[in-house]
Amino acid sequence: MTEPVLSVRDLCVEFVTRRGVLRALDRVSFDIGKGEVLGVVGESGAGKSVTGSAVIGLIEPPGRIASGEVLLKGERIDNLSPERLRHIRGKRIGMVFQDPLTSLNPLYRVGEQLVQTIRTHLPLNAAQARERAIELLAEVGIPAPERRIDGYPHEFSGGMRQRVVLALALCAEPELVIADEPTTALDVSVQAQIITLLKRICRERGTAVMLITHDMGVIAETADRVAVMYAGRVAEIGPVRDVVSRPFHPYAAGLMGSIPTLETASERLVQIPGSMPRLNAIPVGCAFNPRCPHTYARCVVERPELLGRGERASGSHDGAGAGHAVACHLYDEPGVDAEALVQRDKVAAAATGSAA
Amino acid sequence: MLAFILRRLFQSALVLLCVGVIAFALFRLVGDPVNQIVSIDTPFEQRQQIRKDLGLDDPSIVQFGRYLVKAARFDFGISYQFRQPVSTLIGERMPATLELTFMAALLSLVVGIPMGVYTALRRGSFLSGVFMSVSLIGVSLPTFLIAILLRWIFSVHLGWLPSFGRGQVVNLGWWSTGLLTVSGIKALILPAITLGLFQMTLIMRLVRAEMLEVLRTDYIKFARARGLSDRAIHFGHALKNTLVPVITIAGLQLGSIIAFALITEYVFQWPGMGALFLGAVQNVDIPVMAAYLLLVSFIFVVVNLVVDILYAVVDPRLRANMQAA
Amino acid sequence: MSDAAFVQIRDLRRVFDVSKPWLERTLAREGHQLLKAVDGVTVSIRRGETFALVGESGSGKSTVARMVVGLLPPSAGEVVIDGVSMTAAKDAAARKKLRRRIQMIFQDPYASLDPRWRVGRIIAEPIRAFGLAKEQGVEARVGELLRLVGLDPADAAKFPHEFSGGQRQRIAIARALAAEADFIVCDEPTSALDVSVQAQILNLMKDLQERLGLTYLFISHNLAVVRHMAATIGVMYLGRVVEVAPARQLFSHPRHPYTRMLLDAVPDLAMSGRPRTPVQGEIPNPISPPSGCTFNPRCALANDRCRREVPPLKDGTACHAVHEGRADSQDMPEIAAG
């Protein structure tokens, strides 16, 4: 396997608050390869954004990276000086935020913001930078970029602004783009356009993408692989098709079942009782244990490791590889066909619903 | 833009009209102005004559109209105390007050903004702590105490700076300025500091709060994520956004600078409008009081208009609003 | 359940005046700027049914909802609920009685509960306001309602901020039920929630409907959710209803090009690989909408007539191309099969 563009190893992020230290990320590991789109899904507060910020080095006090490594093309970047980090941000890692309305400084022309960013990273003069900015705008599908470049953000519609944001992130041809819910604030029709755009650009440039969202549909459309996060941990990671159609983790299974789709006809949705714990009350053992229909003694005491299906026996920890890995004790329990159990569960829940 | 200015002007005129009503009501409220004017042993006939001369026999509305017409031509009547046209008196005193308030405002901005920016950027640093403490003390010490203290130290004890007055002034036409002579500038230092200190701390705290707010916004986060340098982020993106609300507040503060100039002028015997007004209050010199009020609100209105226009210059969103596409 | 329409919305219109102030208008020599947020919506909802309105942001869904419940007076048109006009002057007395029976569930569970009030008081407010129970009985009734929506009666003593979004939405539902409403307008009740919680709420709503015979006007921009909830669906675009159809039919045989576009934009979670055409353009500025059929700039089938004439809603579709038979009735077999 070629060296991944981004490799996150056992990343822990903590927030020091008055009420104690909150662990927002707890030993998160994953890789993203060249040209690959890794989807990160999970409920609100699962730690998706924190993961993105940690990778690009934007965790601000009281937050801190407590342990673990972030490797960009094999080079550690989590412990760089702020100045060195700055040269990576924007140049080698681009980032897109959720809200295009607030991501752009309202007082500066779109062009000024683009030129400034370009010139920060590339040795171009003002005129060249402007030229490049126009090209970029054209690339992200803004009509008449020569004219629009002198517009202010408030003169753009939401979808257009998100395109500008994308252009800003792509200024210096980064190797990795982190997109934190890039379409949540947009309408479905616009969302589709933006996703298509993102996909196209990354394919053309071979950029790796970390796509954070809680919309499974977007992931299914866009991602190659997907990581399901729960309470700051990766519950399951694997190729998108597998995770969507045959999720291993009971949480992932519940999640998939609870999504209404155009295709499912059942009257009822699968529902996971309760809600995700807050950071200051994460249960011991498996974080999902209070909500899991299959909880047993081990889940309450021991935290399950993220292990690939094939790696179980060996007990190797390298669960973040390209394969399909899950953090659930069921799959370690001898004599239990966990997969069958989880799948049956999903069907059963839906069935009870329709019967009622 | 034109419409905007017109509207502001209209509103301003309204404000001035209201203040005019108040000023005029002042005349009426205090009862018979003749009582205020004449001294001992003025016979009744003479009083009647004065009453007639002043046009106090006419109905109120007529008097008000006349007052407004005169006021519009900067004719505010005669000071009861000095027996001079109020406009002359104020005209003579205005340069002093304007120079003082201008210097104080300048000081508060030039020192306050950088301090605010610093404390926002270096939260928790020692110097920030010092600045914050100083600022708190600045808002907690009444202006007059500061004035007393400063004068006690710098003019009486150390003898470095004059304790009162404007020093040597130079007349440029009708404007008398103290800015062109050494003694004039020396005389300006203490009053300007006294007056500016409170505003400075206010501005500093405001800038700090706004800056912190701005630093939390998404576009700053996004700018960081694009790898822009701290300088570009702090002084390009953040500062400019910070200044937008600061401009408004600073404009509003001008009103209070003028009000507080009163105390400063009183303590330092600064020959400005504030001291004039204070004397007027003590002597119930209503024409001076009324004219001062009108003038202050006029200045205020003008400053506000300028602030609003400035606002538009800084913020393209408002510019768009105003341009009435 | 009667077949007669329980709620009738007739040619409902709402215009917002978004003009500049008088002086600027005069100087710039421009007239009033009017925003037609809702432009002639006619819909009828049967008792016990869920009627859904879908459409992109700004299409006027919320405006319709607010007019239906009476939070916003319509510019024109009429809302008749259970035979009582919500707008005509004559029905004032009857309307007062009816008011109670129409309640609303809002989008943002964080904003729809007064943060300073305890949950018990929040739920009791309609009971007290409408005098639905004696003061002694209020507490018991509140407990009952809390249980009904899956919460603990002891929760009555807590404040909203002690609950998660889903739980808050349950409280909001309990409040609506406290008024003994039978018609509930839900304006995107789950769009602020996570999918797993959304499932809880949607399930709860369906259960309550079955148990209490509620009628829902369900508003959403998520077609999948709508498909799950509604019997009949109206698709809105720029203030107009462009298509109304029973759910199944709408998904299997979408007729209006806009409906099709919306369906195409929905991400394909099952990765069934159904053929989709990419979405074109963005929703135009509602202040100066295109003439004729407002969808014409984004429509592949648009012709001159579309650019001139506003298509009437006929046979559940407002589209010249459909009426003229120019649109091939493109079926969506996969969905139909499901």
Next chain:
Amino acid sequence: ATLRYANQGDLKSLDPYTLNETTTNAHLGNVYEGLTSRGKDLAIGPGLAERWETPEPTRWRFYLRKGVKFANGEDFTADDVLFSADRVRAAGSNFTTRVPKDAKFVKVDDYTVDVVLSSPNPILNYQWDTWYIMSKKWAEANNAVAPTPASATSPSYASLNANGTGPFRIESHQPGVKTVFKPNPNWRGPTEHNLTEVIFTPINSDATRVAALLSGEVDIIEPVPIQDIQRINSANNVQVLTGPELRTIFLGFDQTRDELLESSVKGKNPFKDAKVREAFYKAIDVEAIKSRVMRGLSTPSALMIAPELFALSKDFTRPKADPEGAKKLLAEAGYPNGFEVGMDCPTDRYVNDGPICQAAVGMLARIGVKVNLNAQPKAQYFAKILKPNGYKTSFYLLGWTPGTLDSHNVLYDIMGCRDDANVARGETNLGGYCNKKLDALTDQILVETDTAKRNQLIKQAFQIGFDDYSYIPLHQQALAWGVAKNVKLVQRADNQVLLYWIKKD
């Protein structure tokens, strides 16, 4: 040398007939001159009139000085005296009493003027040092023939410009800010001062004034707050000149109204009862006021006139403070529990006026009288209590210097009956004390020319006032001028800072 001088008060008007007020008069005394003048010891001496005689009791003859020029170069002649005599008595003048209404001025020649009176007046010219002579031509040329009334509604030339015969002229005048004096080039000499310029600044605030002196920004300040005297004297380049002042500070009662304006006693006026007045008198401990409020810088007084101005003043002694006795008197008068009364007091007119009143309030509280003190700036104070407003006061503090420096003025203005509205008698008798016997004596005093006899009459008159407890005289306050050590000047007891005698090294 340039002299910088600061005073609490300002030069209110340059028209010498607008306002009869010490500070203004003093200032204008540098610019204008009267027919007479007062020397360093206040003795009346020649002014613009070289000498005068009284050929008959009702005719005075004044011989004018020759070769005197106004600041603008015009010659001074008898015409100017005649003109000034008319102008000073015209409507709007604040100095009408300086010259009797019925006195006729007759020009004998260019340098001789006769004044013809209807009745004899031995003190006719006592106040003429502040009746300043103006130039007829100048006034006529500048449309300033009529005096500028205090109530002027339009500025007059004379109130903004000055043209006198005095040793100085006014270079510039900005009311409330600054007035610059320069030596008058047409001054006839001799010149005793060595000043080339005088910059006068009114500084209202005591602390600022003292600070200005201490920091060397001004050479003279007047007055020095008495508590700061020690501090100033301890500095090495400045000192305080103190001396007795002629002003008597006293308390007065409303004795005319049937019910006091501000009092808890209804239906009667407690001050009409001499016992009550006596009780008040005895309640006040002037010695305490002297030592605590005035820091020793006052002369407690039993009389309504300064000892310097009345030879027999030693014959009067002030009864000792006696709060117990005062209480008894009050009880006898029918107020065993005291009563409540309002008191008016200026805060910026006399030395420590506010604190004196406050101290009096405390002393009266001890005999059970609750005094509601209305301490106010002088402008309001005078506006309230003086004649134009109808003497609206029940109990007040006032100071008085007889303008003539003679007892008659006190007996006439302060202690004379107010009952005849057509006569100016008792105009400043704010409380309306009235004793016809005293009035009769006063009239005799006016015409009596034998000094010893006259003094006896005065003594009798004062005794009546004393026995009636008509007023409570407190003390003569002291003058206190702060002066830089390199400045030599003459401190006159009438508190006029006159530039003419100032020398600065």
Next chain:
Amino acid sequence: MADIMTTPPAPEPAAAKPSPPGRYARFRDSDLLASFLSSKLTMVSAFISVAMILGALLATWIAPTNPFDPASVDLMNSLYPPRWVEGGDTRFLLGTDNQGRDLWSAILYGMRVSLIIGIVGVIIAATLGIGLGLLAGYLGGRVDALIMRVADIQLTFPAILIALVIDGVVRSVFQGLGREQTAFSVLVISIGLSFWVQYARTIRGSTMVEKNKDYVHAARLMGVPAWLIMIRHVLPNVIGPVLVILTINLALAIITEATLSFLGVGLPPTQPSLGTLIRIGNDFLFSGEWWIVAFPGLTLAIFVLAVNLLGDWLRDALNPKLR
């Protein structure tokens, strides 16, 4: 169906508590208290404020003498330095002023006067401002425009100007009345009149946000009349920031009172507030009786500083964004 209806509440910490917490318990657990306890400076300033307020309110009992009663003041006691200074008198802890008033008592009483004026003035301002702000924000339209224009005019005149003008007018209208009768109302009214705008603007702003929130809509759907909605729903939710303004305004009001007294328009020397004491003391600054100005000045500065510190802390503690 039953399984769905019995969905357990989320396993949140709050849910874990057996019984709903009482008001006290909630306060005990609140962030406010925690942040309070974590800041020493805040605790010190709270202690100082409370001690000073108590001292002022209990002046009648604490103070050795009543400085407002002229009968109890002996002129012969004037100008004693503080007890520990040479020449001091054991009866007078902080010395006496020029009238022989015990400075310590005078400060306590003066503090009380200053406080009462500040508090009453600020209450007037807050009531006026909150009421008008609510009306303007909730009703909008012309009412709003009118109120806000009035506010604009008001802003032209800071407190000092207003007080001076009102004072001048009052003095000439009620010539007979002494300072003692009018000063209090003049000060209180001027402070009330000049500080209301800030409340009105704040309240209006948050009311406009709040009235469009769904819980207000929900209340409207229940037919709750507008005024009740304003009082019951909107007011409690917009009142938060007012608390901060209140504290800071109290400090400002006390300064304003002191300033006006210093300028001579405030309270008379017979009933001195802190400002009046400072003004009196200012005259003795050169003559060596420093304590007359120093102690009242220090008291004023410390109190205002403490209140300001509290306000600062409160602003930060109540600001959700900073948490």
